[in-house]
Amino acid sequence: MAVGLAHFLVVSALLFCLGLYGVLTRRNAVAILMGIELMLNAANINLVAFNKYVAPAALNGQVFTLVVITLAACEVGVGLALVMAAYRNLETVQVDRINMLKW
Amino acid sequence: MLLDWLYVAAFAVIGLLLAGLSLAIVWVLSLRSAYPEKRMTYESGMVPFGQAWAQFNIRYYLFGLVFVIFAVEVIYLYPWAIVFRQLGKFAFVEMLIFLVVLLLGLAYAWRKGALEWI
Amino acid sequence: MNWGAEIAKAVLAAVGMFTFLAIVAAMFGVLLERKIGGWIQSRLGPKHVGPQGVLQTLADTLKLLQKENVTPRAADALIFNTAPLVVATAGLMGWLVIPFGKIGETVLVVRDLNIGILFFAAMASMTVIGILAGGWASNNKYSLLGALRSASQMISYELPMGMALVAVAMEAGTLSTVGIVRAQDGWMGSFVFRQFPAFVIFMIAAVAEVNRIPFDLPEAESELVAGYISEYSGMRFSLFMLGEYAEMFAMAAMTTTLFLGGWKGPLLPPLVWFFLKMYLVVFFMMWVRWTFPRFRLDQLLNLSWKVLLPAGLIWILISGYRITF
């Protein structure tokens, strides 16, 4: 059996859902960001796979992947800055304890 | 093209295996005598206190942040570098704008002291 | 395509390359370092094992192979054991794209990847992970501090190095290492002339990337015991050293490839030229090590962020302008 588009899509779906699970269940803000990274990577696999199997004439999918990687880097930079700020002010990175706005 | 990367994979796997092999040889050849002091954390002869897994200076984060942003910038330079000759002036101007915007970022980080180590 | 035969060839190439590197880069490199250090400091260096001490590192290797591997009780054993393997492998991987020479029309290179220098930079960046992991897993204050310093130093100098690589890629119009060597025609065609600022940036960054004096803060013996390798002993320690020496030689080989015209040169065979140039660069790096004192951390970071990085960016713009117009 040759490797086709479906193979890559299945892997990316599994990776995406693992990332989603991480985001839903983790308490540590950094771990949540790691889950988001996994989800973005799953999207990237899809983009590259579609580029190869659905629209191989141009490399738009791969260029999109570069853009997504850029955005992931920015997201991680700002997200981790927020984590650092929260840690400095509240001395925790557990998101369920960062609940100051409730009062 | 896949053939190239077969070699890359072979290098990675064989590298790990050979390095592991040297540790295996050590396992066979070495004498082992475990007494508690030997496995103590080394702190220049003092009895260690506390965990090393403590917190460090925020400076490291700022350098890491600027690094990530500029590493991303460099990845756009690579494809530009190999084609800008064919695309002429327009490509050069595009990259000029791109780099000037990022130099502004560097200037901002510099000005705000994110590049200072105190 | 016959996959079995290709896999066998790839495995053979990998084993051959790694054995070669362990001997040429690590064993001979350490001997060279000690001999040159002795010579510069008017000492004798190793002298007793074999004629003029040439078998000293072989004896050292045999000794290291018999030493016990100590894992500290407080350490995270799994990561502690994996980190040296990662560093050693990452140090060796870069050699995949280095062209050693030419026999007839065949270029002696393991694989000429299309993204050669990008691959090289990527492999160099993997070392950081190994060092951070090892330093953290030791659960030792000196190790962790050394690892964080080392990581921040290496990431700081990765950027100027990337800029220098981009400048060379601009000049050659390709990322493949063989293509870059081919683009350097004749003696004056070596990129060291046309890309002199990139060459200087690359050399400084290369010395800093491999954590050598004057940039050896991570291992500053007088401040941090031995930095991230404080808790490592015996063969694990030497795997870190193997990675470091392999990477240092890889940086020298890359300098040769990018700036000094690779295997090209008159009269002598290409292979000889390549090794001559590479050892010249290695000698320069050792000379620097035994001559200069250590930088302070703020000086080190200032040099990278406030001098080399803007200089690299501006140099890229200048070369781009020159090539376009």
Added chain:
Amino acid sequence: MGTLAAFLILSAVTLIPAVVVVTSKNIVRSALALVPTFLGITGLYILLQAEFVAGIQVLIYAGAITVLILFVIMLTEGGTGIRIRQVNEQVAVGVLASATLAALLIWVFLRTPWPRGPGALPEHTADQIGKTLLSSMVLVFEVTSLVLLISLIGAIIIARRER
């Protein structure tokens, strides 16, 4: 045959560490498990003939983003967080939601008749990417630099201590 074997190995290299990333109690181990995940994804890109993207994946994800994440972990709770419970009370919901979504996505992916476009991928992707980026996607390219600038400024403002 060889490609299928490579695909299966690379998927395992991607997915097994990914499970460690989302379940490990030790947050540093989670972060370090990201590295094999990213390298496995790099391998998948290679199988998809995207050499340049693969190189970028190693350089940015495995070499830069992971380092930044490790820095932040070491600067905040780091290894001291081992004793703290790492999961919240949504585990059951999380498993249910992600399993449902996975089943749904895979079902959709396998049922959709994906069209096959004309043409073939070029052998050297790096220069093609450069040309696409500098011609038809030039706006994306320039906006990217602004995004980078803004996130740099924003992150510095957020992370620095107010004076």
